[in-house]
Amino acid sequence: KAIWEAARSGRIPKERIDSSAQRVLGVKALFGILTPPVPAAAATAGPRSVGSQANRTLALRIARESVTVLQDRDGIIPFSLSGGAREVGLDGVDNCKPVDVLVISPDIKNLTMVEDTGPHGSPLAKAVRTFVPGASDMTVSQSPSKEEIAAAATIAAGRGLVIVGTYNGHLYPAQAALVKRVAQAGSPVVVVGMRNPYDVADFPEVGTYIATYSFRDCSMQAAAEVIFGSTVPTGRLPVTIPGPKWRSFA
Structure with missing residues (x-):
């Protein structure tokens, strides 16, 4: 009831509610427990370029x-x-x-x-x-x-x-x-x-x-x-690692 009142009063933003609902629905879809279930064609559909x-x-x-x-x-x-x-x-x-x-x-x-x-x-x-x-x-x-x-x-x-x-x-x-x-x-x-x-x-x-x-x-x-040795490394470390002064060799 407290959550319901907070949502009605605007203390919990609508965007946050929508985001939470999407996450819950996503997990349900993953485990096949949506009601009604996602049609098989929709569940497997994707851009043809995937895996191309x-x-x-x-x-x-x-x-x-x-x-x-x-x-x-x-x-x-x-x-x-x-x-x-x-x-x-x-x-x-x-x-x-x-x-x-x-x-x-x-x-x-x-x-x-x-x-x-x-x-x-x-x-x-x-x-x-x-x-x-x-x-x-x-x-x-x-x-x-x-x-x-x-x-x-x-x-x-x-x-x-x-x-x-x-x-x-x-x-x-x-x-x-x-x-x-x-x-x-x-x-x-x-x-x-x-x-x-x-x-x-x-x-x-x-x-x-x-x-x-x-x-x-x-x-x-x-x-x-x-x-x-068939590829020369060019990547750079994107984070800071504790300890010695790590650097990227390129």
Whole structure:
């Protein structure tokens, strides 16, 4: 009754009521509990350009221009794939073994009801394999257990390159613990922030960090292109991150 009176008197603006009603209706539509229900054709209708090749191309271009290298102290980027060990076979042929690349990614789960559905498999590993078809990958929990962290460190040892994805690490401190343990394994490490760029504040000792602001395929592809040198990073950090004076490399 108090809310009704406040609305009638104007203490609650009409615009706020309309906005709240739209949010409630949106959630009901999402769960299919509107009365009457939204017609199927209306629920699935959308511009024909959604998902078109032109829009996918545009999304990739935007992702490429957004990727930000916050630090690369050890000069890992761009990473050369021609640095694999050489072996001379019994036939006398000098063969160059491919670089052993490992990708470690969190099992991404939706954090809110209004974001994209989590991917099937690792979009980061998928992108890396466009450059290194034989790259290995390991998926860990969004909040990795002590056992997962230990296993990741063991698997990372002796690799030519280890690429670790983080996803909202400020909510899952175990992700930072995993990054630190993997870095201690001794292999070159590149960390890719797959959502918020703030994760880097939790492991400043890691030498190379890339922010992509998204886990979508286009963003992961852009990150892989930056790592392996087919795209020059031009993105600039749009926020202030606590801790060391982070800057964008371009």
